[in-house]
Amino acid sequence: MATINIDELYRAAETSRLNAFQTAQQESLDRLQGNLRDIGETHRSNVTQAQTAARISALGQEEKLAAAGLSGGNAYAAPTSGYTESSRVAADNTLRSNLNTLSVERLKAEQEARNTSASEISQATQDYHNGLASIQLQKAQAKISQYNEDRNYNYNVKKTAYEQAMERWKTYGVVLPADASILGVKAGTRTASSAYDNARLALDRWKATL
Numbered sequence: 001m002a003t004i005n006i007d008e009l010y011r012a013a014e015t016s017r018l019n020a021f022q023t024a025q026q027e028s029l030d031r032l033q034g035n036l037r038d039i040g041e042t043h044r045s046n047v048t049q050a051q052t053a054a055r056i057s058a059l060g061q062e063e064k065l066a067a068a069g070l071s072g073g074n075a076y077a078a079p080t081s082g083y084t085e086s087s088r089v090a091a092d093n094t095l096r097s098n099l100n101t102l103s104v105e106r107l108k109a110e111q112e113a114r115n116t117s118a119s120e121i122s123q124a125t126q127d128y129h130n131g132l133a134s135i136q137l138q139k140a141q142a143k144i145s146q147y148n149e150d151r152n153y154n155y156n157v158k159k160t161a162y163e164q165a166m167e168r169w170k171t172y173g174v175v176l177p178a179d180a181s182i183l184g185v186k187a188g189t190r191t192a193s194s195a196y197d198n199a200r201l202a203l204d205r206w207k208a209t210l
Helices: 006-067 082-172 177-183 194-208
Strands: none
Touching: 006 082, 082 177, 082 194
8 A cells, every 4th residue: 555655745735835924924025115115205205395395485485575675585695684584484494394294204104014014924924823733733634544544454454364364274274384474373273273263263353343
C-alpha cells in the first residue's frame, strides 16, 4: 500500500499560507507608501494654492488701500500707514492659520493611512495564524487517519496470511515450513495436535474483534 508523506504534503500548504501572508503584508506596505506619497503631493499643492491665494488677496487689499489714499500702493515696500501694516498682519495671520490647518489635515490623513495599513496587516496576520492552526489540525487528523489505515491494512494482511496458512495446515495435515512462523508452531505439527485447535480458536477470536 502506497503511503502518503503527510509532513511533506502539509509543509507545502504551510509554505503557501506563509507566502500569501507575506504578499498581503507587502502589498499593504506598498499601498501605504503610495498613499503617503499622494498625501504629501496633495499637501504641497494645497500649500502652494494657499500661498498664491494669500498673495493675490494681499495685492488686492493693497490696491484698495492705495485707492483710498491709505497706502503707497507698493506691496513689496514697507507699510506706509497703520492701515497697511494692519492689513498685512491680518493677511499673514490668515495664511499662517490656513497653513496650520493644512498641516493638521496632512498629519491626520497620514495617520489614517498608517492605521489602515496596520489594520490590514493585523488582519492578514490573524488570517495566517488561523489558517496555520487549521492546517496543523488537518495534518494531525490526516496522520491519525493514515495510522488507522496502515494498522488496518497490516492487520488484514496478517489475518489473511494466517487464514491461508491455517487452510494449508488443514489441507496437508501438517504445518508447512513456510507457514511455521506465521502460525507460531513448529513445521510438521499435525492437525491432530492440540496446537491446531488452539490456532483455530485464536483465529475465531481474531475474527470476532472485527
